[in-house]
Amino acid sequence: MGEFTVTGLRVVREAARTGSFTRAAERLGYTQSAVSRQITLMEQAAGHPLFDRQARGVRPTEACRIVLRHADTVLDSLDTAREELRNPQPPSRIRVGAFSTATAALIPRAITIAAQQHPSLQVRLREGLTPGLLSGITRGRIDMAVLSGDVEAPPGVEVSPLLMDSLHMAVHTTHPLAAHTRLSPTALRNERWIVGSEDPRTTLLGMWAHAGWQPHIAYVARDWVAKLGLVAAGLGVTLVPGLAVPALPATVSVILVDDPAAVRLTVLAYRRGESGDAHPFAEALQESAAQLTAELRVRLRN
Known part of the structure; x- marks a missing residue:
């Protein structure tokens, strides 16, 4: 051989x-x-x-x-x-992991901000799910990760909050509800839903399972591009986190889901003792999150 x-x-x-x-x-x-x-x-x-x-x-x-x-x-x-x-003086390098919707706008903007403020900083990006990204930190394969939800940090990993992200319903611009800026979950019960799983508990729909109604699932699509393509074709509605709103196509309108449970925490995880939350890229993430939050408020007002 x-x-x-x-x-x-x-x-x-x-x-x-x-x-x-x-x-x-x-x-x-x-x-x-x-x-x-x-x-x-x-x-x-x-x-x-x-x-x-x-x-x-x-x-x-x-x-x-x-x-x-x-x-x-x-x-x-x-x-x-x-x-x-x-380069005789190797640039500083950070390996960052993130869940998929964070890579739509939060991470790219943070990379741009970091490049402007710290030109020598190079960012290596890895997309994945929370268990794999936490494992990557503990094994030294990545330096920090942006994660979704109330994360239980394993030994040796620190977690700090980044932002509380709101959830929104994405609809075609011609949808009867498109003119609304916010709606309660009850107003959404008759919609045709595009979800990532047949089981609502495994999707963002589970965020208000206490509503007492089961969604009518029209299509199951795990990929965000596929979900938004179905929405853009007027075939149903789906939920998107605020982080993804800036990346939505022009044919999609968003409506804030007016419910205390319709939020999800976004956190930054890093190895304990390394001051990950004080790293220049962590600061860029915080600035990016502030920008996106401000832009989302403007978009919802308009």
């Missing part, structure tokens, strides 16, 4: 991304025969075929997906090493 090589891993990754050996060769500046040769060597190293050859391109096999997971780690580390070698 042969050995994996950096060149071979890059070729495999590009072929998987493009679905074509020819396009991979064009993007990498190699000849097609060189790409084919590298793929053959990587398949020998893996001991399995990495691609299903088809009439109109190639498709990664399950073995290829395993190789790709590790290839990303190896190649990203090498790219980081190159960056450090180009």
